[in-house]
Amino acid sequence: MQAQALDYTKYTLLIVDDNPTNLSVLFDYLSAYGFRILVAPDGETGIRRAKQARPDLILLDVMLPGINGFETCARLKADQDTREIPVIFMTALASTEDKVRGLEAGAVDYVTKPIQQAEVLARITTHLRIRDLTQSLRDANAHILRLNRELEDKVRERTAELRRAYELLERLDRKKSDLITLISHELRTPLTIFLGYAQILQQVEEVQHNRFLAEIAEKITNNAQRLQDLVQAMLEVSRIDQEFLRLSPGPVHLNQLLAHIHESLLPILTQRHLTLTCEALDQLHVIEADYDELVKVFEHVIGNAIKYTPDGGRITVSGQNLTQDGEPWVEIVVSDTGIGIDPGSLELIFTKFYTTGEINLHSTSKTRFKGGGLGLGLTLARGIVEAHGGRIWAESTGYDEATCPGSRFHILLPVHFKGQSA
Numbered sequence: 001m002q003a004q005a006l007d008y009t010k011y012t013l014l015i016v017d018d019n020p021t022n023l024s025v026l027f028d029y030l031s032a033y034g035f036r037i038l039v040a041p042d043g044e045t046g047i048r049r050a051k052q053a054r055p056d057l058i059l060l061d062v063m064l065p066g067i068n069g070f071e072t073c074a075r076l077k078a079d080q081d082t083r084e085i086p087v088i089f090m091t092a093l094a095s096t097e098d099k100v101r102g103l104e105a106g107a108v109d110y111v112t113k114p115i116q117q118a119e120v121l122a123r124i125t126t127h128l129r130i131r132d133l134t135q136s137l138r139d140a141n142a143h144i145l146r147l148n149r150e151l152e153d154k155v156r157e158r159t160a161e162l163r164r165a166y167e168l169l170e171r172l173d174r175k176k177s178d179l180i181t182l183i184s185h186e187l188r189t190p191l192t193i194f195l196g197y198a199q200i201l202q203q204v205e206e207v208q209h210n211r212f213l214a215e216i217a218e219k220i221t222n223n224a225q226r227l228q229d230l231v232q233a234m235l236e237v238s239r240i241d242q243e244f245l246r247l248s249p250g251p252v253h254l255n256q257l258l259a260h261i262h263e264s265l266l267p268i269l270t271q272r273h274l275t276l277t278c279e280a281l282d283q284l285h286v287i288e289a290d291y292d293e294l295v296k297v298f299e300h301v302i303g304n305a306i307k308y309t310p311d312g313g314r315i316t317v318s319g320q321n322l323t324q325d326g327e328p329w330v331e332i333v334v335s336d337t338g339i340g341i342d343p344g345s346l347e348l349i350f351t352k353f354y355t356t357g358e359i360n361l362h363s364t365s366k367t368r369f370k371g372g373g374l375g376l377g378l379t380l381a382r383g384i385v386e387a388h389g390g391r392i393w394a395e396s397t398g399y400d401e402a403t404c405p406g407s408r409f410h411i412l413l414p415v416h417f418k419g420q421s422a
């Protein structure tokens, strides 16, 4: 690749030489190429000129009156203002020692006298090119450094913004939790009274003997019961949020616990033509856990399997003992042949009030196909499992109501309790 020709008119050269003939020859030759030429007859004047005019290159004679060329060069290199200016020595001395001295004093090159004009021009051109390239590299470097600094400033700004947004969200979340707790507390007492009266109403003889009234009383009771369950779930979630969940651990036989839940679900399973199979649960370790809280976990997870599996489907609960980090664990997997879960929602379903069901199907039956709830069941389940030191997660290849790919919920619990006791 051919280097681009230099535009010599852009450059200023300083020639330091006490020999007028030499000076005028170089002056004439180089000005003819367009260079701006400055001259100095001795080292001291040369240094002064260089400081004032900042030439692009200096041609420096070695033998000068007063301080010699080596000394002049060393002083130019020691000065912040002139140290970057390339210096080419002009030496009549052909000895290697002098060339080395010149280079040691900070020169970039030398030419020997008598000066060959073409050679001097070639060397000047080379060193101006190198100087320009060095300058561009330095500029590019400075630019990158500036960009880097700007980027760092931006990242710092964004981090601060994110922190502010996060703090705001946290405050809002706390406010939401407080509000939920407040509302739930306020609703609890009237609801209990409401439910109590509805149940009394169901016992009244006149109501029992009147089908219409009996149906109304039953509907009031069922819905009041459902409302009470929701309020209870909201209270439990806010307790988990505020880390108030205290557990009472004791020995738990998971096969018995799950058999209990299975039994209580038999009428619903029959009604929905669903089969629930428990596999390999009797060989599971007895674990240290809060029985009542674990019942809620499995009621929610198996309840969901029922809700999101169409009639005629299958639900399987299987278990296995595991060792992780040298400690014993048990894993229960609840799988179903239901509508499945979109991979993008597998984590979201554990967040508060997250539900993919249609809102108008909510607050209907707890067991009806796709009869969604408030979106608190899995939040509660995760809160309880994690309070035990365990883990819960969902797996599914996708959501499809036509092909029903199914879902699998894994619940991993430590055999030795790892949570906080009451």
Ligand code: ADP
Residues within 6 Å of the ligand: 300, 304, 305, 308, 336, 338, 339, 340, 341, 349, 350, 354, 355, 356, 357, 372, 373, 374, 375, 376, 377, 378, 379, 407
């Ligand atoms: P919900 O009260 O809406 O059932 P959950 O917290 O129990 O709330 O569940 C959150 C969402 O997770 C549900 O709305 C549903 O979309 C999805 N989901 C939970 N379990 C299953 C399952 N077994 N199959 C398909 N989707 C499920």
